[in-house]
Amino acid sequence: MRAETLKGHLDGLLLATLEPGPLHGYAVIEALRARSGGAFDLPTGTVYPALHRLERAGLLRATWSAVGGRRRRTYTLTSTGRRALAAERATWQTFATAVSALLQPAPTPAGAQA
Amino acid sequence: MITARPDLDPAAEQILDGYLGELAARLPGPARARQAVLAELGDGLLDATQARLTGEATPAQAAAAAVNEFGDPATVAHAFAPELAATCARRTALALIATGPLVGGLWLAAVLTAAGPAALAAAPPWQWPVIQAGGWPARLLLGLAVVTVVAAWLTVAATGPLTCWLPTQPGLPAIAATTAAGGTGLVDLGLLVALTIAALAFPDVVSWPLATVAATASLVRCALASRAAHRCLTLRTAAS
Numbered sequence: 001m002r003a004e005t006l007k008g009h010l011d012g013l014l015l016a017t018l019e020p021g022p023l024h025g026y027a028v029i030e031a032l033r034a035r036s037g038g039a040f041d042l043p044t045g046t047v048y049p050a051l052h053r054l055e056r057a058g059l060l061r062a063t064w065s066a067v068g069g070r071r072r073r074t075y076t077l078t079s080t081g082r083r084a085l086a087a088e089r090a091t092w093q094t095f096a097t098a099v100s101a102l103l104q105p106a107p108t109p110a111g112a113q114a
Numbered sequence: 115m116i117t118a119r120p121d122l123d124p125a126a127e128q129i130l131d132g133y134l135g136e137l138a139a140r141l142p143g144p145a146r147a148r149q150a151v152l153a154e155l156g157d158g159l160l161d162a163t164q165a166r167l168t169g170e171a172t173p174a175q176a177a178a179a180a181v182n183e184f185g186d187p188a189t190v191a192h193a194f195a196p197e198l199a200a201t202c203a204r205r206t207a208l209a210l211i212a213t214g215p216l217v218g219g220l221w222l223a224a225v226l227t228a229a230g231p232a233a234l235a236a237a238p239p240w241q242w243p244v245i246q247a248g249g250w251p252a253r254l255l256l257g258l259a260v261v262t263v264v265a266a267w268l269t270v271a272a273t274g275p276l277t278c279w280l281p282t283q284p285g286l287p288a289i290a291a292t293t294a295a296g297g298t299g300l301v302d303l304g305l306l307v308a309l310t311i312a313a314l315a316f317p318d319v320v321s322w323p324l325a326t327v328a329a330t331a332s333l334v335r336c337a338l339a340s341r342a343a344h345r346c347l348t349l350r351t352a353a354s
Binding site: 024025026027029030043044045046048049052053056057058059067070071072073080084 | 157158162197
């Protein structure tokens with residue numbers, strides 16, 4: 001799926017990916033790919049700036065640690081991030097329900113000719 | 115650049131280092147912020163390479179696939195530019211807000227010592243005798259100081275947690291920070307000119323010890339603010 005298709009939803013997807021627990025940047029991307037069944041395969045390098053933006057907005061907290069001689073940045077969902085995720089879910093449910101209702105083929109009126 | 119790993123051969127390291135080098139050349143912003151980005155992406159690249167070493171791929175092939183997955187350096191650098199611009203703008207604004215009262219306090223202390231409490235009568239700043247005596251240039255300087263304070267706080271609001279509720283244009287923080295830093299530099303320059311005029315007209319009245327400290331603080335801040343304004347402007351261009 002192209003990045004443009006996800007525009008407007010990436011923040012919610014990243015927050016949802018971090019809901020189970022803290023992850024480092026590449027693990028977030030792998031989880032996003034795995035949980036979407038491979039549908040969300042974004043250019044990896046462009047997901048990192050989104051994580052930084054969410055951190056700046058106070059929805060994520062980032063901490064540096066040393067792992068195997070490498071510096072690693074781990075992201076954790078904050079309480080504000082959990083509230084934002086809940087709001088994103090509610091908005092999405094409303095949107096998805098409305099779109100599904102509209103996109104479903106309309107039932108053929110009784111007696112209509114093909 | 116990439117920390118050596120026992121399972122990576124020199125060819126693979128060369129591919130990863132080449133990618134990070136190209137990215138480093140394209141990333142805008144302060145060196146410290148760029149180094150942090152490169153360290154994080156370097157770690158991710160090693161993970162991506164490692165994930166591809168499970169099959170029959172050679173380390174070099176795995177590294178090439180990892181680099182391909184991350185996207186071309188120009189796209190990644192462009193994606194990071196608004197973030198680096200916002201980070202730089204926020205740091206600049208916070209530094210200006212932190213130093214503003216200090217430098218302003220030094221100048222007020224110098225005026226109070228030289229002209230006495232009457233110079234800052236209990237009235238709004240634009241009605242202070244020292245401002246009235248300075249005429250329109252003094253009022254202009256005061257207005258500019260107000261604009262810089264507003265711009266600095268606007269930058270802080272547009273780059274922090276408030277962004278959840280106040281969506282802003284990507285370039286706004288850098289513009290606001292440029293305004294705040296540029297305005298601060300002009301205010302400092304104006305204060306230094308005012309001190310020079312006062313020193314020439316009323317050399318016996320000027321409180322030299324305090325005026326020297328205030329002037330030094332303004333000189334330093336003027337230089338730093340000018341540099342920060344230029345940096346924010348450059349980042350704003352890169353982020354647009």
